[in-house]
Amino acid sequence: MKYLSTRGDATPRGFSDILLEGLAPDGGLYLPTHYPKVDDATLARWRGLSYADLAFEILSLYIDDIPAADLKRLVQATYTEAVFGSAAIVPLRRLEDGVWIEALSNGPTLAFKDMAMQLLGNLFEYELARRGEQLNILGATSGDTGSAAEYAMRGKQGVRVFMLSPHGRMSAFQQAQMFSLQDENIHNITVEGVFDDCQDIVKAVSNDLEFKRRHKIGTVNSINWARLLAQVVYYFAGYFQATCANDQKVSFAVPSGNFGNVCAGHVARMMGLPIAQLVVATNENDVLDEFFRTGTYRVRATAETHETSSPSMDISKASNFERFVFDLLGRDGARIAALFGPAIAKEGGFTLPPEDFARAASYGFVSGRSTHADRLATIRDAWQRCGTMLDTHTADGLKVAREHLQPGVPMIVLETALPAKFAETIREALGREPERPAALEGIEALPKRFTLMPPDTAKVKAYVEAHCG
Numbered sequence: 530m531k532y533l534s535t536r537g538d539a540t541p542r543g544f545s546d547i548l549l550e551g552l553a554p555d556g557g558l559y560l561p562t563h564y565p566k567v568d569d570a571t572l573a574r575w576r577g578l579s580y581a582d583l584a585f586e587i588l589s590l591y592i593d594d595i596p597a598a599d600l601k602r603l604v605q606a607t608y609t610e611a612v613f614g615s616a617a618i619v620p621l622r623r624l625e626d627g628v629w630i631e632a633l634s635n636g637p638t639l640a641f642k643d644m645a646m647q648l649l650g651n652l653f654e655y656e657l658a659r660r661g662e663q664l665n666i667l668g669a670t671s672g673d674t675g676s677a678a679e680y681a682m683r684g685k686q687g688v689r690v691f692m693l694s695p696h697g698r699m700s701a702f703q704q705a706q707m708f709s710l711q712d713e714n715i716h717n718i719t720v721e722g723v724f725d726d727c728q729d730i731v732k733a734v735s736n737d738l739e740f741k742r743r744h745k746i747g748t749v750n751s752i753n754w755a756r757l758l759a760q761v762v763y764y765f766a767g768y769f770q771a772t773c774a775n776d777q778k779v780s781f782a783v784p785s786g787n788f789g790n791v792c793a794g795h796v797a798r799m800m801g802l803p804i805a806q807l808v809v810a811t812n813e814n815d816v817l818d819e820f821f822r823t824g825t826y827r828v829r830a831t832a833e834t835h836e837t838s839s840p841s842m843d844i845s846k847a848s849n850f851e852r853f854v855f856d857l858l859g860r861d862g863a864r865i866a867a868l869f870g871p872a873i874a875k876e877g878g879f880t881l882p883p884e885d886f887a888r889a890a891s892y893g894f895v896s897g898r899s900t901h902a903d904r905l906a907t908i909r910d911a912w913q914r915c916g917t918m919l920d921t922h923t924a925d926g927l928k929v930a931r932e933h934l935q936p937g938v939p940m941i942v943l944e945t946a947l948p949a950k951f952a953e954t955i956r957e958a959l960g961r962e963p964e965r966p967a968a969l970e971g972i973e974a975l976p977k978r979f980t981l982m983p984p985d986t987a988k989v990k991a992y993v994e995a996h997c998g
């Protein structure tokens with residue numbers, strides 16, 4: 530399997546070539562040259578596999594430059610009951626007639642990002658050792674991504690993480706999760722500023738190409754193809770749990786921000802998984818809902834980006850969206866380059882011609898939006914009527930899922946975080962504390978390891994320089 534860029538650079542690259550990369554050199558995103566088709570006999574065979582074996586089968590279709598035995602070992606070391614809390618890894622539970630919740634949040638940081646990040650940690654360590662190289666991951670986080678990256682990379686050979694976060698702005702639980710890590714290769718840098726200050730510093734460092742090359746600076750952002758690929762697996766696993774034969778269809782409802790999670794659903798559907806609808810659920814930051822209703826993609830300004838109670842979906846643009854539009858427009862790299870380059874830079878977005886937009890529905894996409902009031906009502910309803918406590922993002926997914934139910938088609942809502950991460954809103958909705966996994970009781974009291982800094986790029990560079998080996 531080879532990979533190409535959504536903006537037209539068709540230089541064939543292998544999986545290992547793009548594993549440690551962010552954007553393609555032309556500014557596009559990497560995609561496989563084609564989506565391998567999975568036939569009925571293959572689906573039937575996969576139905577009986579464990580999660581790790583299923584992951585190995587799917588990954589093998591896209592990775593041909595890591596020996597099979599090595600890949601199998603990495604995947605089996607990743608998806609274990611010890612790390613994800615159950616043998617099923619992504620267990621499905623019934624919520625009400627026709628609606629299921631697929632649990633993707635039982636990994637170390639209680640959010641679905643662990644599903645991909647844990648694999649990425651093992652793949653990075655393997656590939657860096659094979660090349661005899663080192664990598665210093667520099668990132669900015671307001672919560673979920675940073676902790677998922679740190680828990681995936683902790684103790685890994687050849688990798689160091691430098692994670693910037695806004696000082697005093699994360700929840701006590703999120704701070705405790707990250708700052709209690711004692712691993713030497715994990716560096717928490719808290720910046721006296723807001724999240725945007727952290728991100729600006731990361732950008733400034735990344736723009737210093739000489740510094741970046743000399744200190745082997747990399748990222749683990751959501752556009753990484755390996756992350757997306759790892760997420761494809763749980764669409765298959767959810768399908769197998771909700772059905773007993775391959776002539777049945779299911780729909781998935783996906784709480785969405787950067788379009789990474791639901792883009793993996795799109796890949797699964799392109800491979801032939803019988804998916805009726807991919808329900809894109811947004812919060813008040815409704816860039817994606819607007820597109821799927823109107824055909825207009827309009828990037829939001831910072832001032833227009835709302836701080837919500839489902840904060841991991843508070844985005845101004847959907848970084849993975851370009852991948853879907855590339856497929857929608859017949860993989861025309863030149864058109865994608867024009868739309869996502871100049872059109873966004875100059876006009877802040879684009880509107881697809883009606884004939885192109887009309888085809889979006891044939892890819893199964895529908896959408897909806899959820900507000901703080903919807904979130905509270907949905908969390909209350911699920912708790913009082915169904916006896917299950919949902920986090921705020923999953924509640925957005927359920928709210929929109931219910932607007933798109935079809936008779937006879939199971940609707941699988943992806944649970945993207947556990948309520949313990951968003952205690953404040955749970956208290957507001959239910960007047961009680963969220964349940965917390967036993968292993969995380971009292972983490973706020975653990976010793977904290979972080980370095981406080983002013984929002985000063987030079988100081989961050991000096992810190993990285995002194996600690997990057």
Ligand SMILES: *Cc1c(COP(=O)(O)O)cnc(C)c1O
Nearest residue numbers: 785786787788789790841945946
């Ligand atoms: C990251 C995240 C999302 C959004 O996922 P995308 O892939 O960016 O669409 C939703 N819910 C939670 C809890 C997250 O951490």
